[in-house]
Amino acid sequence: MANGLPNPLLTAGAARSLVDSVDAFLFDCDGVIWKGDQLIEGVPETLDLLRKMGKKLVFVTNNSRKSRRQYSKKFRALGLEVTEEEIFTSSFAAAMFLKLNNFPPEKKVYVVGEDGILEELRLAGFECLGGPEDGKKNILLEANFYFEHDKSVGAVIVGLDQYFNYYKMQYASLCIRENPGCLFIATNRDPTGHMTSAQEWPGAGTMVAAVSCSVQKEPIVVGKPSSFLMDFLLKSFNLETSRMCMVGDRLDTDILFGQNTGCKTLLVLSGEKLLLLLFHMCRIILPIMPNQVSNAVWTCIAIAGVTTLSELQDASNTIHPDLYTNSIYDLVGLLQQ
């Protein structure tokens, strides 16, 4: 409740104590580092500064369309040097979940999703079917048509799938319903995602909702906000969660994930230029008239109609980050004040 706000705005002082109190920053990617294939302004400078300050950087994404290897390529294409080991994707988490749970090697995995999941499963030594290929398959609901499925499928993984169709929905449903003990795993349940820079698109949550409705069963979620990913992260690095800060643009995945795992949390907003200006103004008013900032911020929000901030402000919201700001680039300006 600092600044008179229900969720405190990141100020120069808050930025300095945040950086002093953590050894690692965990970044969500879509909406924080990039939008679609477009890098968000000031990201390279921010990551450089944090690395120079000796901070460990980790990238945790629910987007299962790519594998860790493919994400590392994407980072490089955008001019950022990030290694595979610094990347934790929900596609990787799904494969690791099976490995950790001793999934029998003779069983197969049916994938409602894209290449990232297939690649991570194959790297982990599992045989899989489905994926983009089944996106070309149609069904004709004709009399006496019987839809066959592989009885040796022991797990169905559902992730974001731009080739989602009725064929895959029925294949996944039959495996989960009819193959004894078949696991139903969701990479994540994000309702939407920044698949392109221009607008939001249906997220993995929509495919998960469809399959979950068909089989009338809830999935095991391996991505954020489930703490499953954190287990691997902690095994890979010698870190304490209390000395980590999770940075993300979604309350229900990123901030909740950070809270579920004991991290500090920083919410970033849409990265819109209009907001940047408003936040800059608020930071100027803050030292002079602290009590006026709350009203000023919420008035700006009402005018700008920012979804994430409206959610944050909503009385029904129970997820409150430790801090929030417009974009991670704000750290650069604030730390240099």
Added chain:
Amino acid sequence: MANGLPNPLLTAGAARSLVDSVDAFLFDCDGVIWKGDQLIEGVPETLDLLRKMGKKLVFVTNNSRKSRRQYSKKFRALGLEVTEEEIFTSSFAAAMFLKLNNFPPEKKVYVVGEDGILEELRLAGFECLGGPEDGKKNILLEANFYFEHDKSVGAVIVGLDQYFNYYKMQYASLCIRENPGCLFIATNRDPTGHMTSAQEWPGAGTMVAAVSCSVQKEPIVVGKPSSFLMDFLLKSFNLETSRMCMVGDRLDTDILFGQNTGCKTLLVLSGEKLLLLLFHMCRIILPIMPNQVSNAVWTCIAIAGVTTLSELQDASNTIHPDLYTNSIYDLVGLLQQ
């Protein structure tokens, strides 16, 4: 609690008093009259008998794949004489919902669904887009790609759609999210349906769940168990709901619809031959050893693994029909005893 059962089995006496106490029978179609394109055994004889007894017959289906005209053709193809006026589909209900709510004629309707919805909308004078045609459209999630949608869409209708894809999900989401006042209408929320006689398939509920997740909004439901369809039915016929019996195979749609609208309710099961035999045996035991019937029935259910009956028996179930039996054909045998 008659027969010592939580939900009473239809006996000769119960069948006679049911027929005496109602003027009309409302039948669900998928799983009651047919499965996919296959007529369920004894249906023609049962409908004939009820018509001879002066009962009004009405067919109420949540399956939006066909219009009333197309359903009337299907009935005829299966050897049943049923007029369009006796058929109430969720596709028709969706069009009537817009008509009743004075949907502006200059606005368009985007359809996630099949021909039945398009035909009913056109018959009601509305301009629509989407439907099976958009099932052929793909998107490539490339940088700077912007998905355009028609700003004059004032309603999105989501029904069962074997051509469901990511394109339609995004089109529907953008209309609901960005067109001011755009209605989000679901024909129904059935998780599964008997699209073919051989097995169950994902129902309209799966498409509705996906779109609902994407837009984070609940739809207006016009099919069962919503009482919306009943309003039309009552306008068409001079009947009282207390003198109607709703016959269906789903607790959460058919039986709930009957109860929501004040009808008597009769649940029919899967129509399997094994069950027919078991029920026959139970009816023989009933007059001799009433207290043994409960155990006998539930033991049979446990062995047969019948989903609907397991649901009915489940402690968490709150929807209890007035009566249940194997198939509507049982009425013929029981009424002739």
